Amino acid sequence: MKQLLISTNFQLRQLDGPKTRRLVRRPGQFGLGQIPSEKAPDATTTSVCGFCSTGCGLNVHLKEGEAINLTPATHYPVNLGMACPKGWEALTPLDADDRATSPMYRPQRGQSAEAIPWNEAAGHFSERFQAIQKEHGDDSVAFISTGQIVTEEMAFLGALAKFGMGIKHGDGNTRQCMATAVVAYKQSFGFDSPPYTYQDFEESDVIVLVGSNLCIAHPIMWQRVERNPHNPEIIVVDPRRTETAVAATQHYPIRPKSDLIFFYGLAKRLIELGAIDQSFIDQHTNEFDDFANHVASYDAARVEAQSGITEAELNKLAQTIADGQRVSFWWTMGVNQGHEATRTAQSIINLALMTGNIGRPGTGANSITGQCNAMGSRLFSNTTGLLGGHDFANQEHREKVANILGIEEERIPQEPSMAYDQIIENIHAGKIRGLWVIATNGAHSWIHQDRYREAMEKLDFLVVQDMYGNTETAEMADLILPAAAWGEKEGIFINSERRLGVVKKVHKAPGQALSDFNIFRLLAQAWGCGEMFAKWQSPAAAFEILKELSAGQPCDITGIESYQHLDELGGVQWPCTGTQASARKEENQCRLFEDRQFYHPDKRAKFLFADPLAPSEWADEDYPLILLTGRGTSAQWHTQSRTSKSEVLKKLYPQKAYVEVHPEDAEHWQLKDGDKVIVSSRRAEITVVAHLTPIVQRGQVFMSMHYPEVNRLTHASFDPYSRQPSYKCSAVSLRKALS
Amino acid sequence: MASLVTQEYSLIDELLKEQNELSAVERFSQHYTDYQGPAQQPHYRDLLPIKKPSTGEQYSFEVDLDSCTGCKACVTACHSLNGLHDSEAWRDVGVIRGAEDGQVRQQTVTSACHHCADPACLSGCPVEAYEKLDNGVVKHLDDQCIGCQYCSLKCPYDVPKYDKSLGIVRKCDMCHERLEEGEAPACVQACPNGAISIRVVKVDKIKERAQASQSMIAGAYRSDYTLPSTNFKSKRPLPATMEAADAHCLEPSHQHTPLVWMLTLTQLAVGVTLANTVLALISPELSQLLEFPMLIVAIILGKIGLVASVFHLGSPLGAWRVFLGLKTSWLSREVVGFGAWMPLLILHTLIVSPLAEMFGLEGVLPLAQIAVASRWILLGVGLAAVFTSVMVYVDTHREFWRMSLTGSKFYGSVLLGGAASLASVAAMSGHWSDSMALIVLFAGTLKLSLEWKGVRPAFDQDWSLAKQSGLIQWHTLGSVLSTRIGLLVLGVLGITLGMVAPLCAVLGALIIVVGELWERRLFFQSVVTLKMPGSIPS
Helix, strand or coil, X not given: CHHHHHHCCCCCCCXXXXXXXXXXXXXXXXXXXXXXXXXCCCEEEEEECCCECXXXXXXXXXXXXXXXXXXXXXXXXXXXXXXXXXXXXXXHHHHCCCECCCCEECCCCCCCCEECCHHHHHHHHHHHXXXXXXXXXXXXXXXXXXXXXXXXXXXXXXXXXXXXXXXXXXXXXXXXXXXXXXXXXXXXXXXCCCCCCXXXXXXXXXXXXXXXXXXXXXXXXXXXXXXXXXXXXXXXXCCCCCHHHHHCCXXXXXXXXXXXXXXXHHHHHHHHCCCCCHHHHHHHEECHXXXXXXXXXXXXXXXXXXXXXXXXXXXXXXXXXXXXXXXXXXXXXXXXXXXXXXXXXXXXXXXXXXXXXXXXXXXXXXXXXXXXCHHHHHHHCCCCCECXXXXXXXXXXXXXXXXXXXXXXXXXXXXXXXXXXXXXXXXXXXXXXXXXXXXXXXXXXXXXXXXXXXXXXXXCEEEEEECECCCCCHHHCCEEEEECCCCCCCEEEECCCCEEEEECCCCCCCCCCECHHHHHXXXXXXXXXXXXXXXCCCHHHHHHHHHHHHCCCCCCCCCCCCXXXXXXXXXXXXXXXXXXXXXXXXXXXXXXXXXXXXXXXXXXXXXXXXXXXXXXXXXXXXXXXXXXXXXXXXXXXXXXCCHHHCHHHHCCCCCCCEEEECHHHHHXXXXXXXXXXXXXXXXXXXXXXXXXXXXXXXXXXXXXXXXXXXXXXXXXXXXXXXXXXXXXXXXXXXXXXXX | CHHHHHHHHHHHHHHXXXXXXXXXXXXXXXXXXXXXXXXXXXXXXXXXCCCCCCCCEEEEEEEEHHHCCCCXXXXXXXXXXXXXXXXXXXXXXXXXXXXXXXXXXXXXXXXXXXXXXXXHHHHHCCCCCEEECCCCCEEECCCCCCCCCHHHHHCCCCCCEEECCCCEEECCCCCHHHHHCCCCCHHHHHCCCCCEEEEEEEHHHHHHHCCCCCECCCCCCECCCCXXXXXXXCCCCCCCCCEEXXXXXXXXXXXXXXXXXXXXXXXXXXXHHHHHHHHHXXXXXXXHHHHHHHHHHHHHHHHHHHHHHHHCCCCHHHHHHHHHHCCCCHHHHHHHHHHHHHHHHHHHHHHHCHHHXXXXXXXXXXXXXXXXXXXXXXXXXXXXXXXXXXXXXXXXXXXXHCHHHHHHHHHHHHHHHHHHHHHHHHHHCCCCCHHHHHHHHHHHHHHHHHHHHHHHHHHCCCCCHXXXXXXXXXXXXXXXXXXXXXXXXXXXXXXXXXXXXXXXXXHHHHHHHHHHHHHHXXXXXXXXXXXXXXXXXC
C-alpha cells in the first residue's frame, strides 16, 4: 500500500507515470535513431512519394507488413533524407473516414448514391457506356486520366479505353500542368525530354527560376539549391514576391503575361553582349538567325513598357547570365499556364541554347513537373501520344505497338485525342455523352468551373473512379468506383528528372476498394475485351510491356530488370538500356544532351518564336485587377482531397479561401485586413477573406488554387499549341462584403 | 452473359483477396537491417554542438532565417517522430511581412519552445510541473500537470498546448533524450535546408540579447520578460516594423467558462462581505438584520464559483499539490487565498448566525467582538484573494489584462456585488432605502465607464494590441458587448424599482450577476494572446 501511494498519487513531484510514458522514445533500429516506443517497426521499406513530381523516397516503417509511420529515406538520391510536410503525412489520408469503400450507384441525379456490389458496378459501366456508343457512335464516350496513378495503370487505362473499348478521346489532368512543357520540348528538341538531373541545382553558378515558387511548391528541390556550394546567383522571375523571390539574390517582378517580351528583350541584350555560344549554335541548332532578327525589335524601352523591368535591371540580369559558367533555367506553372505558354517556354529554351547552357553539369532548360507521375503520363497515358512516346499518326509506331500488345493495328486510332478543353466543349455540344474520370477532380480544378459543372450535368453517364467518394466531381457522378490509393498498390512513378521509382503496397485498402489496375482488369472483362488484355495480369507484368514499348525510343527503359532492381538502385533515370543502370550505380545520375545530339532527325535543336499576343481578357474599368492563382502552402495539394484529411497538415494552411491584396489597393477598395470581400469576375462572384500584403503588386490579386471556389472566377483561355489552360490571368473586381 | 457473370464473380473475389495481401517485406530486399546508429547523422552532425553545456550555459535553438523558406517539414517531423496526437506539433511556422524603402520583405519563421532562461511557464505553474534541466531544457512533467493551462497564459510565445484527451498540456522538450545520445531533435533532422540547429549559449549572452526591450524577432514579445534562448539570425536585417501575417486577426480567444464563473461569483461574494462590513459600520441595527441572509448569499455564490473552478482543470486529482507553486505562482496564491477565505466565510457566518444564539455561545464567548474581528478578517482575506485573482492575469503581460483594466473589472465586481446584494436583501426584508438605489447606480456607472476603457481603443488611429482587443469586442463580439451593457443597465434599473416592488430588486440583482458573467466572458475572449508570428488566419 505504501509503495502504491508513493508510486502513484502522493508523491510531491511525479516524474513518471502513464502520461509521461506515452512520449517515451527508444532506438528504432533500421538506421532510424530514436522513435516513439508505440511506433517501433519490425521492418522498413522504401517507396516513392505520391504527391508531387519531385519523387522523394520515403522510408516506410512496417509492423507485420503494414505501414505504421514513415520518415524520408536518407540515401534516396532525390531527397537525401528530407521530405516536405505532405510526404511526412503521406500515410494519414489513407485512413480517412470518408474513403470510398464500395462501388456507389446514383439512380437519380442530385440524390445520394447507394452502395452496390462490384459485379453490378461493372455491369452498369459497360451497359451504359456501350449503349451510349451504340446510339451516338464510339466517339461519344471519353475519359479523363491523371498524373496521380502509377505508370502501369495509366498505360492500362489508355490501352483499355482506346484499343479495347473503342473510346477515341481521352486526356489527362496533366493537361493542366505539363502540356506546355511537352509541346515546347517536342518542337524544340524533337522529343519530350526534360534534360536535367537534380544534381544540376547543385552544380550551377547561376540559377534562373521562372514562374516557380520552388520553396513552397517543391521544397526538396529548393533543398538542392541550398546545397549548391558555388554561391550561385539565384534569379527569380515572378510577379509576386514569393518565398522563393525572398530567398533569391535577384528578383524580377515582371507584370503578368509579359514573359515573352521580357525574355525576347533578354535574348536581344545577350546577343548584344556577345554572350552567345556561336559554335554550339552553328553545330547543333537551326533557325538562330531568324530568331536573332525576331528579337532585334525587343529593345529595353519596349521591355520596360510591358514588363515594368527597367533597362538597368534587364542589363544586370543579362550580365549575370553572361558571366555565368553554368547557367540553368527552370520553369513551372507561371510559364506553363499561359495563353502563349509554349512560345514562352521556348523563349527560355532559346536562352539556354544560344548561350550553350545545355548538356553540361549545372545547365539546361528545365521544366519542373507537377504531379508525382506526370512524366509517366507524358510517355504512357496513350492520350496525346501513343504508348511509349510514340505517335498515333505514324504507321510504323502503330504497327510496333500493335505487335507488342498483340492487338490488331486497326484498333489503334490514327490521330491523337481531343484535348481536355475540347472534350468539355464537346460535352456541351452534345457530341460526348459519357465520361469516365479517373483520380482527378475537375469540378474543383478545371478553369471556369461553372462551365465544367454544367458539362457534367449534361452527360448521360458520368463515372468517377477515386479513393474518395465525396470529391466535388464524385458528388456529381452516376457511378463511383472505389480505388485503392498510393501505398495500397504497386507500380512505377517517373519524376521530374525522368527517374523511375517504385511505389509499394504497404497499406490495406478499405472495404471493397481495388487498385486502379485491378479495376481495369475487371472492367475489361465486363466490357467483353478481357482476352485482349490477358497479358496485363499484374503491374509487374505490365511493366514488362512498358519496357518493350520503350525500346528504341529516347525514353528507352529496357535496361531496368525489375522493380527489385529499381529499388536496389534508388530509382533510375531514362534512358536506360543494357547495363547503363548498373554502370551509373555510384552517382546514379543521368543528364541528357551531353553528346549534343537532339532528337530531331538532323539531331539539331530548333529556335522557335512568335510575336506576343494580348491575353483574351485583361483588366478594364469593370474588372480592374488581374487575378493570379497558384499554390498556397507546401502543406496543400491541388484539390485537397487528400491533404485536408491530415489534422497536422490542416494546421499549416488557412482553412478558408483568401485573396491577397496590396495594402494600397486595399485602401482604394476600402478593405481592411481580415474583411470579407466579394471577388467577382465575368464568370462568377465569391466571398472570401481579404489578406493585405505587399507581396502582390498593385493592380494584381492572388488566390490560392486549393479552395474549391477559386476556379469559378478563372477565365478559360488556352495556349494554342499545348491547349493548357491559362490559370493566371483573369480580370476581377473587389467589393467589401456586408458582414 | 451468364457465364461472364460467374467469371466476374471469381475474378472479383480474386482481386479483392489480392488487394489485401501485403508483401513488400518479402519481395524487396531490406535496407538498413544491420545499420548501426541513425542514418541521418551525417546530415545533422554540424547542426549540433560539439560539447554539452557547462555551468552558466544552456542548449538553445538557433534558426538561420535565410535558410527558413516556409516548407514546414519541421512541424510534421516533430509530429511524426515524437508520436504526437492528431494535430499536435511542438513547432510552428509563421510569416512576417513589411516594406522598407519600397523593398518588400517577407520572412517565414519557424519556432518551438524557446527554453527560456527565466521561463514564465515554470514560475506560473501552481504545481511545479516544470523543470529547468541542468542543460537548460525546460521540461514539462506530464504526470505532475493538473491541466490548469495557466502556463499557456503565462508563456508569451503560446508554447504549452492543452491536450483535451489527456487533460494536460504538453510542450517541446528539445528532444533532449535524443541530444543525450548525439542525435538531433526531430525538427533539426528534418529541415531540408539545415535552418535549425542546436547551440550551447551562455546565459549571460541570453540576457544581453534581451536588453533594451528587444524581442527575438518582429512580432514576438519583448525578451526581458522570460529571457528566451532561441537565436534568430539573418544576414539581411529584418525591419522591426515587419508584422506577422496574423497580426490583425480578430478571432476571439478561448472562453474559459469555468473561470468566468469562478472569478465573477467569488468577486461578487467578496462584495457581499464588503457590503456587510460597511453596513455594520454605518447602521449596526440594519446590519444585525441583514448580515446573516447576505452571508448565505455570499456562501452560495462563493461555493458555486469555487466548485466551477475545478471544472477548469483537466486533471483535478493532482490539485492537492497547488501549494507547491506559492513562491512564484499567483495562481497558486489564488487557490490558497480562496481556500482560506471560504472556511473563514463559513466560520463568520456561524458566528453571526442564529445558531450561535441557539447554542448559547453568547454567554461563553464575546461573540460581538469576535464577529467584528472576523468580519474584518474575512473582508481583508477576501480582498486579498481578489487581488491574487487580479495578479493571475496581470502577470501574463497581456495588454488587455493589464493592472488598470483587470483591477477595475475585478474590484468593480466586488463593489457592484456588494451594492446589489445589499439593495436586494434590504428590499426583500422590507428595509429598503433610496440611497441603496443610488449606490447601485453609482457602482454600475463606475464599472461600465471603466470597462469602456478597454473598448475605446477600437477607434484609435494606429494599430495596437489595445485596439485589437477593442475591435474584437466592438466588431467580432459586438452582440456579446451589447448584451453585457444591456444586462447591466437593466439590472440597475431593476434594483431601482426595488422601491416600488421588492421582487424587482432581487430580479435586478440576478440580472446584474448574469451581466457580470457576460463581462467576464468578454474579458477572456477579447484578450490578444501573446505568441510567435503566425500564418494567414483561417
